[in-house]
Amino acid sequence: MKIALLPTGRTEWHGLPGALKNLFPAEPAHEFYVVPTAAEIRSNPDGFPYPGFTTTPLRAAHETSPPEAAEELVGRAAQEALGDRGVSPADLVIVLDDLELANSGQADRVCRVFCAAVQGHLAKLGAGGRSTRMQKIFRERVSFHLLVPMIEAIFFADPGALKTSGVPEAMPVDFAPTCDPEDFQTSDTMYLAETAAACPCWSGLPRHRQKRLRPKWLGDVDRARHPKGYLQWLCRDGEASNCTRYNESSDGGKALAGLDWAAVMRRPAEQMQYIRAFVADLEDALGQAPITGAVAGQQARDTSRFTPRTRPVLRNL
Amino acid sequence: MLTTMPGYTIQAQNFRVLDHLEWSPGGVCLLCGPNGSGKSTVLDALWFLRTLFERGHESALAAVGGQYFRKLDAPEDEPVEFTLTVGDIVWKLRFPMSIAGLRGSFGEELYRGGELVLRAGMFDEGWYLGTERHARDEVRCCARVLWDRGESEWMQPLANLLSGIRVYKSYWLNQVQRQEQTSARDSYLERSGRNLWSVLANWKASPRHYHDQFEWVMSAAREAFPELIATVEFDRGLPYIYAPGATEAEQGLPPSRAAEGLLTGLLHLTAVAGAKPGSILAFDEMENQLHPHAIRSLLSAMRRSAGERDLTIVLTTHSPVVLNSFRDEPEQVYVLDRTCKTVPTPMTELHTEDWLAQAKLGTLYERLAFAAPRIDGTEP
Numbered sequence: 133m134k135i136a137l138l139p140t141g142r143t144e145w146h147g148l149p150g151a152l153k154n155l156f157p158a159e160p161a162h163e164f165y166v167v168p169t170a171a172e173i174r175s176n177p178d179g180f181p182y183p184g185f186t187t188t189p190l191r192a193a194h195e196t197s198p199p200e201a202a203e204e205l206v207g208r209a210a211q212e213a214l215g216d217r218g219v220s221p222a223d224l225v226i227v228l229d230d231l232e233l234a235n236s237g238q239a240d241r242v243c244r245v246f247c248a249a250v251q252g253h254l255a256k257l258g259a260g261g262r263s264t265r266m267q268k269i270f271r272e273r274v275s276f277h278l279l280v281p282m283i284e285a286i287f288f289a290d291p292g293a294l295k296t297s298g299v300p301e302a303m304p305v306d307f308a309p310t311c312d313p314e315d316f317q318t319s320d321t322m323y324l325a326e327t328a329a330a331c332p333c334w335s336g337l338p339r340h341r342q343k344r345l346r347p348k349w350l351g352d353v354d355r356a357r358h359p360k361g362y363l364q365w366l367c368r369d370g371e372a373s374n375c376t377r378y379n380e381s382s383d384g385g386k387a388l389a390g391l392d393w394a395a396v397m398r399r400p401a402e403q404m405q406y407i408r409a410f411v412a413d414l415e416d417a418l419g420q421a422p423i424t425g426a427v428a429g430q431q432a433r434d435t436s437r438f439t440p441r442t443r444p445v446l447r448n449l
Numbered sequence: 450m451l452t453t454m455p456g457y458t459i460q461a462q463n464f465r466v467l468d469h470l471e472w473s474p475g476g477v478c479l480l481c482g483p484n485g486s487g488k489s490t491v492l493d494a495l496w497f498l499r500t501l502f503e504r505g506h507e508s509a510l511a512a513v514g515g516q517y518f519r520k521l522d523a524p525e526d527e528p529v530e531f532t533l534t535v536g537d538i539v540w541k542l543r544f545p546m547s548i549a550g551l552r553g554s555f556g557e558e559l560y561r562g563g564e565l566v567l568r569a570g571m572f573d574e575g576w577y578l579g580t581e582r583h584a585r586d587e588v589r590c591c592a593r594v595l596w597d598r599g600e601s602e603w604m605q606p607l608a609n610l611l612s613g614i615r616v617y618k619s620y621w622l623n624q625v626q627r628q629e630q631t632s633a634r635d636s637y638l639e640r641s642g643r644n645l646w647s648v649l650a651n652w653k654a655s656p657r658h659y660h661d662q663f664e665w666v667m668s669a670a671r672e673a674f675p676e677l678i679a680t681v682e683f684d685r686g687l688p689y690i691y692a693p694g695a696t697e698a699e700q701g702l703p704p705s706r707a708a709e710g711l712l713t714g715l716l717h718l719t720a721v722a723g724a725k726p727g728s729i730l731a732f733d734e735m736e737n738q739l740h741p742h743a744i745r746s747l748l749s750a751m752r753r754s755a756g757e758r759d760l761t762i763v764l765t766t767h768s769p770v771v772l773n774s775f776r777d778e779p780e781q782v783y784v785l786d787r788t789c790k791t792v793p794t795p796m797t798e799l800h801t802e803d804w805l806a807q808a809k810l811g812t813l814y815e816r817l818a819f820a821a822p823r824i825d826g827t828e829p
Contacts, residue, residue, distance in 0.1 A: 171824035172817050181816065210807040216800050257806060265803075 133418055134163045136212035136222035138205060140184035140229050143283050145173065146385025148228075155393050155411065155422045162418060167208055178344075182208075184229040186242055194245045202249035205229070210253065213269045224417045224447075225274045230282040231406070233354055239278055239406075239434045246276045247445045275417075275447040277410040277435050280314040284360040286407065287387055288313045290395040296387040298367040298377050305366060312403040316359045323365050324355060330368055331375035345374040393424050401429035409436040413448055455536030455606050459498070462530040463523040465490040469791045472783070474729070477748070477755050477762045479775055480793055481814065482785030483822035487792065488765035491785070492616045492731045495763075496640075498533055499614035501542070505588035506555060519546040528556070528571060535606045537562045540592055545571050557591045561603055567591050613728030616640065620716050626705045630686040637723035642716040646688040646704070649681055649719060662722040665754075669718050670711070673746035677711050710738040717747055726758040736768035744770045769811025779805045784820045 137148050149164040156162055168181045175181075185201035205227050215221030227246070231239050250270055257263040279285070287293040288307045299305065306320035307313075318324075328335050328350060337345060347368070349361030367378035378384070396404060397411070409431040411422055416437055421427075433439050437448040461470040466487040480488045493513040501509035510518065519529050528543040543556035556571035569576035569591050576583055576591045586594050596604050620642035635647035636659070652663035670678050671693075679693045682701060689701025690711070704712065717735060724730050736744050748771065755762050766772065775782050779802060783793035796805065799819055814820060 168816065171821065174824050175817055204812075207808040207812075211804055214801070214804050214807065216804040217798070253807070262803060262806060266807075 133223040134165070134220065135414070135417075136165060136167055136209075136225040138167045138208055138212070138225065138227045139283075140182070140205075141180055141283060142173075142381045143384030143388055144228060144279070145180070146381050147388025147391075150389030151391045151393070152414070154389075154391070155424070156414060156418055156420055157423055158418075158420060167212055184232070185245070186229055186232045186235045189234045190238065190241050190245050192241075195241065195248050198245050198249035198252060202246055203252060206246070206249045206253045209274050210266060210270070213273045214266075221273075223273065224414075226410070226413070227274070227276045228279055228410075229276075231278040231280040233281050233357055236281060236357070239280070239432065242278065243276065243434050243449050247449050250274075250445050270446055271444055272447065275413050275435075275437070276449055277413065278406045278432070280406045280432075281316060281357065282360055283388065284363050284384070285313040285316050286391065286396060286404075287363065288316065288359060289399055289404065290392040292390070292392050292395075293387040294363070294366070296390055297363055297383045298379075299363070300367075303366055307362075310400075312399070313359070314404055314406055316357055316362075318356055318362050320362070323349065323362060326350075326365060330370055332370050333373050334370075334375040337373060341373075347375045350375070393422065397422070397424040397427070397429075399429075403429075405430050405432040406435060408432070409434075409448070413437045417447070457536075457610055458532075458534045459494060460530075460532040460534075461494045463520040463527055464494055464529050464531070465518065465520060467491070467494075467792065468520065470494060470793075471791050472793055474761050474763055474783075476781060477752050477764070478781045478783060479771065480763060480765045480783050480785060481767070481772065481820040482793075483787075483820060486785040486787060486820070488785055489618065489733055491793070492618060492733055492763065492765065494531065495614050495729060495731055496616040498531060498542075499611050499616075501590055502593055502608070502611040505586075505593075506551070506590060507588070510551065515550045517548060518544070518550070519548070521548075533607070533610075535610050538604065538607045540607060542590075543571050554585065559592050559595070567595060609727060610729070613725055614731075615720060615724060615728060616731045616733075617642065617716070617720055618733040620713065622709055622712060625712050625716065626707070628687050628703045628705065631683060631688070638716065638720045642720075645712075645716055645719055646681075646683075648723060649715075650683045650686070650688070652722075653681075653683065666715065666718040666722050669747070669750035670715055672750070673714050673718075673743040674708075674711050677708060678715075681715075710740060710743060713738045714743055714747055718750060721751055721754050721760070721762070724754075724758070724760055726760070728758075729761040729763065731763040731765075733765050734767065735764050736766055736771050741770040744768065745774055748774050769809070769815055772810040772814050773812075776810055779810065782810065786820065787823070 139145050139148060145166050149166055152164045153161060172181050182204050183201045185199045209225045209227050212222045212225045231242060235242055254263050254267055257266055287297055294305060306318045311317060331347065331350065334342065334345060347361065347364045348358055349355050349365045353361060355361055364376040364378050367376045369375065369377045396407065408427050408429050412427040412431055415421055415427055431438065435448055456473060458471065458473040461467055464470065466485065467490055470491060480491060482488050497509050497513045500512045528545050531542045533540045539560040541558040545552040545555065553572040554574060557569040558565060559567045567576060567578045569585065574585055576585060578595065595601050596608050617640060624643035625645050631647040631650040633651060635644040636651055638645060638648055649663055649666065652659040656663060667680050677692055679691050679695065682689050682691060688704055690707050691701050695701065717732060720730060751762050754760060764771065779796045782796040784796055784799055785792045786794055796819065
C-alpha cells in the first residue's frame with residue numbers, strides 16, 4: 133500500500149518512513165513516503181516548509197475559523213489522497229501534528245479545529261460533485277494523529293533512541309520508566325536549574341541571532357515537560373551556537389528511523405495512548421498487525437479510529 | 450464591431466534556451482517557470498517576429514540581441530526556426546546562426562491554404578514568388594515586400610497580428626519620472642514606456658477620437674491606487690498627478706514625486722488601453738513594484754479589456770499573487786519546464802483540475818509543485 137505521511141517537523145520527515153517500514157514489514161514493502169518533497173525541504177533551509185497549527189493555544193474561535201496552518205495541512209492531504217496526472221493516489225494519508233505544550237489538555241479542541249479546517253476546505257470546493265467526492269475521500273483515506281507533546285517524547289521510551297540522538301553514555305537521564313512519555317515530566321534538578329551560563333557560545337551571539345538558535349529548554353516554556361528541551365540539554369554543548377549537539381534532522385531522524393518499537397509498545401497499557409491510536413489506525417488500514425503484535429492497551433479517544441462517531445469527517449475524527 | 454482574430458500559433462526551434470516552442474495563447478494568460486527557463490525568451494520571439502515584419506531582419510536581430518540567438522547546444526547545422534500560423538496562412542523562417550550572429554541570408558516561406566506562395570532559401574540572395582525570381586530587398590523581409598505591393602489582401606490577418614504585437618519587458622522609469630514637454634504625435638505606448646505622458650495627454654485632449662482611453666486608464670488606476678491618484682492634468686504640456694481630494698493647482702505632483710508602483714500601473718494600463726482590437730500584448734513580470742491589491746486590480750482591468758477587445762495578454766510572473774488570480778482558470782496558465790521537449794505546457798496537462806483545486810496556485814508554486822528549478826533533495 134501507499135501511505136502518505138504529513139508531519140510538521142524535520143525529525144518525523146527524516147525518520148518516520150523508515151520507522152514505519154520496520155513496524156509494518158511486508159513483501160512487497162508498503163510505500164511510506166513523506167510530504168513535502170525533498171526539494172521543498174531543501175528550498176526551505178531555515179525551517180520546515182509549513183508550520184504545525186498547535187504551537188500557540190487554540191481557542192474556541194478557531195473551531196469555526198481554523199488557523200491557516202491547519203488549512204494548509206488539509207489541502208496537502210487532499211492532494212495526496214487524490215493523486216495527480218501520473219501520480220497514483222495514496223491509499224492512506226496521515227497528518228501528524230504535535231500536541232504542543234501550549235495546547236496541553238485540549239487535544240479534543242485541536243481535533244475539532246482540524247475537522248473545521250476539513251469542512252472549510254470542502255466548502256471552498258463548492259457544492260457539487262468535487263466536494264462530495266472529496267468528503268468521501270477524507271472520510272475513508274485521511275487520518276489526523278497527534279504526537280504528544282512532540283516526537284522526541286517517544287525517544288524516552290527507548291534508551292537506544294536516546295543514544296542515537298547523541299545523549300552521551302554516561303549521562304544520567306532522569307525519566308522514570310513508570311512515567312508516560314506522552315505525559316512527559318522530568319525532575320532532573322540540574323536541568324531545571326540550568327541557566328544560559330551553560331551556553332557561552334549562544335550567549336555571545338548578537339541578539340537577533342539568539343532567538344533563532346535558542347535551545348528549547350532556555351526558552352519561556354514549561355521546561356520540566358519539554359522532551360525536546362531536555363534532549364537538547366542532555367546533548368548540550370556550550371561551544372555550539374545553539375548550545376546542543378542534537379540535530380533534529382540527522383540525529384533525531386536517525387533515532388526515529390531505528391526506533392525500538394517493541395520497547396515503545398510494551399509500555400504499560402495506559403501509556404502512549406496517542407501512539408497506540410496511530411499504530412492501530414495503520415494496522416486497520418494495512419490489514420496487518422505490526423511486528424510487535426496487534427495493538428493492545430488503551431488508545432486515545434480523541435484520535436482512535438475505533439471511537440464511535442455519529443458524523444465522521446476523517447477516518448479517525 | 451469587434452472582429453475576432455483567427456486562431457494563431459507561434460513555433461520556434463533552437464531559439465536561445467528554447468528547444469521547441471509551440472504556443473497558441475488567447476485571452477489573459479500566464480507563463481511561469483524557474484529563472485532561466487525561457488519566459489522572457491518567449492516574449493522576445495513575439496517581438497522579433499513583429500520587428501522583422503515591420504523593420505527588417507537587422508532591426509529584429511538588434512531588438513532581441515543577435516548574439517547567442519541560437520540555443521547553445523543545438524547542432525551547428527540546425528538553423529533557428531520560427532513559424533507563425535494565422536488561420537490558413539503559414540509564415541516560416543530559418544536563420545543560419547553562429548554564436549556571433551547571422552551567417553548568411555535567412556530562409557523564408559509563406560503558405561496560403563497549404564500552398565507555397567513565396568520561398569527564399571537560406572544563403573540564397575534571391576527569392577521566388579511562384580516561379581518568378583526576385584532579388585532580395587535590402588531591409589524588408591520577402592513577406593513584407595509582398596504585403597507592401599498591396600495586391601495580397603489575404604495577408605491581412607498575418608499583417609494585423611504582427612503589427613499588433615507589443616512587448617513590455619522593462620520600462621524606463623527614470624525617463625517616465627522626468628517632467629518633459631509632451632509631444633502631440635504619440636498615440637500608443639512605446640516599448641520603453643518613456644512616452645507615457647505624451648500618450649495620456651493626447652488621449653485626454655481628444656476623448657472621442659481615442660474612445661475615452663484616458664478616462665479608462667484613470668478609472669482603473671483609481672481602483673488600483675485609491676489613495677494616490679484621482680487624475681492627471683497637463684499644464685503647458687507638463688504632467689501633474691492629483692491625489693483624491695486635491696483641489697489646488699499646487700497640489701499636483703510631478704512624475705518624479707510619484708510612487709514607482711503608480712507609474713508602473715499607469716504604464717500597464719496605458720499599454721492595454723492603446724492596444725488595437727485583436728492585438729497581442731506581453732508584460733514581463735508585471736507584478737514588479739506593485740502591491741498585491743494593485744496587482745489584482747490591474748489584472749481585473751486587463752481581463753475586462755481583453756474580453757471586450759479580443760486582446761491576448763501574455764504575462765510572465767514569479768508572483769504567487771498573480772498566480773492566485775488564475776485559480777478559476779488554470780487552463781490559462783502555461784508552464785515552461787525544462788523536462789518537456791515542447792514548451793509551454795498548459796498547467797491542466799501537468800496536473801488534474803481536481804488536484805489543482807485543493808490549493809491556491811500561488812501556494813503550489815511556492816511549494817515547488819510546478820515550474821520549479823531542479824533541486825537536489827539532499828539537505829545541505
